[in-house]
Structure formats: C-alpha cells, structure tokens
Amino acid sequence: xxxxxxxxxxxxxxxxxxxxxxxxxxxxxxxxVGLGWGFFATPDDFRQGSTIKIIYIHVPAAWIAINAWxxxxxxxxxxxxxxHHVSALAAKAAAPVGLVMTVIGLVTGAVWGQPMWGTWWAWxxxxxxxxxxFLFYLGYIALWEAVEDPxxxxxxxxxxxxxxxxxxxxxxYAVLFWSQGLxxxxxxxxxxxxxxxxxxxxxxxxxxxGFTLLFLALVLYRTGTEIALxxxxxxxxxxxxxx
Amino acid sequence: xxxxxxxDLRLAFRAGGGFGLGLAFFLILVVLVPFSVGPQSALxxxxxxxxxxxxxxxxxxxxxxxLLALDFEDGTLDVLASAPLPLEAALAVKGFAHxxxxxxxxxxxxxxxxxxxxxxxxxFGWLVISLMLGTPALSMIxxxxxxxxxxxxxxxxxxxxLVLPLYVPTLIFGAEAARxxxxxxxxxxxxxxxxxxxxxxxxxLPFAAAAAxxxxxx
Amino acid sequence: MMxxxxxxxxxVLSAYGITLGLMAVLLVLxxxxxRKARTALRRAEEETARHGKx
Numbered sequence: 001x002x003x004x005x006x007x008x009x010x011x012x013x014x015x016x017x018x019x020x021x022x023x024x025x026x027x028x029x030x031x032x033v034g035l036g037w038g039f040f041a042t043p044d045d046f047r048q049g050s051t052i053k054i055i056y057i058h059v060p061a062a063w064i065a066i067n068a069w070x071x072x073x074x075x076x077x078x079x080x081x082x083x084h085h086v087s088a089l090a091a092k093a094a095a096p097v098g099l100v101m102t103v104i105g106l107v108t109g110a111v112w113g114q115p116m117w118g119t120w121w122a123w124x125x126x127x128x129x130x131x132x133x134f135l136f137y138l139g140y141i142a143l144w145e146a147v148e149d150p151x152x153x154x155x156x157x158x159x160x161x162x163x164x165x166x167x168x169x170x171x172x173y174a175v176l177f178w179s180q181g182l183x184x185x186x187x188x189x190x191x192x193x194x195x196x197x198x199x200x201x202x203x204x205x206x207x208x209x210g211f212t213l214l215f216l217a218l219v220l221y222r223t224g225t226e227i228a229l230x231x232x233x234x235x236x237x238x239x240x241x242x243x
Numbered sequence: 244x245x246x247x248x249x250x251d252l253r254l255a256f257r258a259g260g261g262f263g264l265g266l267a268f269f270l271i272l273v274v275l276v277p278f279s280v281g282p283q284s285a286l287x288x289x290x291x292x293x294x295x296x297x298x299x300x301x302x303x304x305x306x307x308x309x310l311l312a313l314d315f316e317d318g319t320l321d322v323l324a325s326a327p328l329p330l331e332a333a334l335a336v337k338g339f340a341h342x343x344x345x346x347x348x349x350x351x352x353x354x355x356x357x358x359x360x361x362x363x364x365x366x367f368g369w370l371v372i373s374l375m376l377g378t379p380a381l382s383m384i385x386x387x388x389x390x391x392x393x394x395x396x397x398x399x400x401x402x403x404x405l406v407l408p409l410y411v412p413t414l415i416f417g418a419e420a421a422r423x424x425x426x427x428x429x430x431x432x433x434x435x436x437x438x439x440x441x442x443x444x445x446x447x448l449p450f451a452a453a454a455a456x457x458x459x460x461x
Numbered sequence: 462m463m464x465x466x467x468x469x470x471x472x473v474l475s476a477y478g479i480t481l482g483l484m485a486v487l488l489v490l491x492x493x494x495x496r497k498a499r500t501a502l503r504r505a506e507e508e509t510a511r512h513g514k515x
Contacts, residue, residue, distance in 0.1 A: 035477070039473075039477065049467050049469050050473050051469045053476075054473060054476045054477075057480045058476075100484070100486075103483060104484075107476075108476045111475055112472065112476065115469055218487070218488075218491060221492075224499075225491070228499050228501070228502040229498045231502055231505075235506065235509050
C-alpha cells in the first residue's frame with residue numbers, strides 16, 4: 001500500500017468517485033456558509049466600511065491561485081520523474097482553475113482598491129506578482145493547447161512549469177525590489193497568531209476551506225475528464241487499426 | 244563546439260540569415276517612441292533607459308524564431324541530438340551565437356540610440372554595462388523558449404507568450420540599473436542581481452532547453 | 462435580511478457578483494466538457510466491445 005497505487009487511472013478514478021461527493025458537499029457548505037456569514041453577519045470595518053466583506057473572496061481566491069500553481073509544480077515533477085499519466089493530467093486540469101482564481105483575486109482586488117486606495121490598479125509588488133502569475137498561467141495553458149501529441153505536451157508543459165516557477169519566484173523578488181508596496185501584509189501567517197480580529201477571521205477561514213475543497217473537487221472531476229479524453233483517443237486509434 | 248559556433252555565425256551573417264534585422268527593429272522602435280509620447284526632451288530623457296531596454300528585449304525576442312526553427316526543419320537538430328557533443332553544450336553554443344549576432348550589436352547600438360532619446364550623459368556607461376550583463380540572459384532564456392516551441396507549427400506567437408514573462412526579472416533589474424545610472428544613483432545592487440540572473444541562466448537553462456528539445460525530437 | 466452596505470454597496474455587490482459569475486462559468490464549462498468527454502468514452506468503449514477483442 002502506497003500512495004503510488006493511485007497512479008493507476010482506474011484506482012484513481014475509483015478513489016476520486018468516492019471522495020468527490022464529500023468534496024463537493026463540503027465545498028458547497030464551506031463557501032455558502034463562509035461567504036453567507038461574511039456577507040450577512042459580520043460588522044463593517046471601522047475604516048474600510050462594508051468593503052471588508054470583499055476579503056472573504058479575495059483572500060481565498062489568491063490562496064488558491066498560488067497553491068494551484070504549487071500543486072501543478074509538484075504534479076509536473078511527479079510526471080517527469082515517475083511518468084504517471086494521472087499526475088500530468090491533474091496538472092493540466094488544475095491550470096484553468098488557477099487561472100480563474102487569479103482573475104477573481106485581481107478583479108476583487110481592483111474593486112476593493114478603487115474606493116480604498118483611490119485607484120483600480122497600482123504597480124504594487126503583490127499586484128504585479130499576481131499579474132505575472134496570470135501571464136504564466138496563460139502561457140502554460142496555451143502550450144498545452146498547442147502541442148498535439150499528449151505525452152510531448154505533458155513533457156513540455158512540465159518543463160515550462162519548473163522553469164516558470166523559478167522565474168516566477170525571481171519576479172516576485174524583483175518586483176519587491178522595484179517598487180514600494182501599497183498592499184497590506186499577509187492576512188494569514190503561521191508565525192503570527194492573528195492579524196485580523198476574530199469576527200472577520202472565522203468566516204474567512206471557513207471560506208478558505210470551502211475554496212480549497214472546491215479546488216479539490218474541481219481538479220478531481222477535471223482530471224477524470226482528461227482521463228476519459230485520453231482513453232477515448234486511445235480506443236479510437238485502436239478501432240481505426242482493426243476496422 | 245567551435246565548429247558549430249562558426250557555422251552558426253556564418254549562417255547568420257550570410258544574406259538572408261537575418262543578421263541586422265533585430266538591429267533595424269531596435270532603431271525603428273526607438274524612433275517611434277517620440278512619435279507616441281511627444282518630443283519633450285525632459286520626458287524622453289527620463290524614460291530613455293527603460294525604452295532602450297525594452298527595445299533591446301523586443302529586438303532579441305523577434306530574432307528567436309530563427310534560433311532553432313531552421314535547424315529543426317532541415318534536420319540539423321536531429322544530427323546534433325545524436326552527435327557526441329552533448330545537446331546541452333550544443334544549445335549553449337547556439338545561445339551564445341545568438342547573443343553574438345543579436346545581443347552584442349544591440350549593446351553597441353544602444354548608446355547611439357540613447358542620443359536620440361536624450362539620455363543623460365552619466366547614463367551611457369551604465370546602459371552599456373547593464374545591457375552587456377543582461378543580454379546573455381535574454382539569449383539563453385530565448386533559447387529555452389525556442390526549444391519548447393520548436394515542434395509547434397506557427398509557434399512564434401506562442402513563444403512570445405512563454406518567453407516574455409520569463410524576461411520579467413531580467414528587464415526589471417537591467418532597466419533599473421540603467422535608470423539609476425542615468426540619474427546618478429547607486430547601481431551596484433541591480434547590477435549584481437542582473438549578473439546573477441545571467442550566470443544562473445547560462446548555467447542551468449541549457450539543461451532545461453536540451454530536455455525540452457529531446458522531448459520534441461524524440 | 463439584506464445588510465446595510467452603506468456607500469460601498471456597488472463595490473461589494475459587484476465583487477461578489479463577478480466572483481460568483483466567474484465560478485459559475487468555470488463550473489459549467491468543466492461539467493460540459495466532462496459530460497461530453499464521458500459520453501464519447503462510453504461510445505468508444507461500446508464500439509470496441511462490438512468489434513470483439515482488440
């Protein structure tokens with residue numbers, strides 16, 4: 001028994017089918033309760049007014065946007081080292097989800113920034129890094145679409161993901177060097193107990209959990225889609241040969 | 244290795260090799276800038292380092308599709324892949340050849356174009372030094388991008404989409420060094436970081452590029 | 462029921478609206494693609510079965 005047995009598509013699909021109902025349900029509960037709680041039942045911030053409510057989407061979306069890329073990086077590494085197809089397809093399945101979350105993070109940030117900072121957009125390090133992350137997602141997805149042979153596509157996108165991660169990290173520090181920040185520090189951090197008060201913190205954590213579960217459920221489902229597409233392709237190739 | 248370098252250089256200088264196209268593009272881009280932002284010399288001189296860096300970067304990008312595509316079509320890459328010379332070394336050489344034919348002319352031309360943009364006198368030296376340090380990274384990153392997309396039909400636009408985000412750190416540090424030099428600020432930090440990126444790219448990207456290329460021509 | 466959003470109502474509501482809209486698009490596209498892929502797979506499997514052992 002090891003985790004690698006789920007590299008077998010059949011085993012993976014069986015596990016995924018068992019996990020998915022719970023993931024979807026828990027994601028729905030987390031998001032509905034978290035966002036509902038945040039939207040209807042939290043007080044306004046004394047400085048930000050009701051715009052504080054945007055935090056319940058902005059922070060979870062940003063969290064997923066970054067972690068989706070990290071998950072893609074790990075999946076790409078597994079594909080390059082151990083050649084498990086499920087891994088490559090999971091990375092492919094996660095990319096559009098990460099892209100959408102990046103857009104949500106950018107858009108909600110802009111909507112919040114307009115009244116608070118007086119501008120939709122500022123070339124602040126965090127905002128700029130996120131925009132660069134968005135470009136990396138675009139390039140990654142475009143490369144998947146462009147290469148015809150699925151295994152070559154998996155190979156090339158994995159290499160791009162690896163190199164891209166290094167350069168994305170460098171860009172992160174480059175923009176820190178390049179511009180002074182407007183964005184507040186981390187909302188969540190491990191070393192500090194809390195940076196925001198409990199009233200906002202609790203629904204936020206719930207919402208983050210909901211978004212994470214939604215990501216999990218979506219990636220499982222979309223990986224299943226990719227496996228189905230791959231298998232159809234293989235079957236059709238065999239049919240053409242025999243008929 | 245040296246034979247490969249000489250071959251690449253000779254091909255580039257020969258008619259139709261595209262040598263000088265990047266340079267001409269750089270010139271035209273710099274000439275177009277005052278048309279788009281206006282001829283005020285104060286404005287031009289403050290944006291000159293950034294514009295020159297961006298122009299050099301785009302000129303470099305423009306010449307990338309020739310880096311591997313022609314060799315891929317006529318089968319040279321297959322020969323290189325099975326040659327005793329490691330593919331990593333071959334790609335490093337090709338990146339170096341690209342730098343000599345594209346990066347170096349850009350570095351030499353930049354100060355003359357700086358005159359057109361009213362670059363402050365203190366800025367010339369730092370502009371040349373920053374480009375000198377930064378363009379090898381541009382060539383090597385470009386070589387990686389070309390290796391990723393060489394098997395794709397009409398991959399030119401896709402390659403720009405992949406390569407431009409990778410150019411971000413180089414551009415930031417390079418343009419920052421040139422900008423600081425032009426206004427008389429301390430340039431050491433961005434220059435060191437820029438040199439670091441170049442050295443890191445030279446050391447590691449040939450391996451990534453060779454890996455990508457093997458996946459394509461397998 | 463509706464909380465008083467004060468002068469920032471437009472911002473807050475549009476942020477929530479855009480987010481839910483984008484997530485709905487993502488969900489709909491994912492399920493559409495998923496359903497299409499799964500029916501195609503079923504058809505291919507049936508055809509393979511009909512052709513006997515391959």
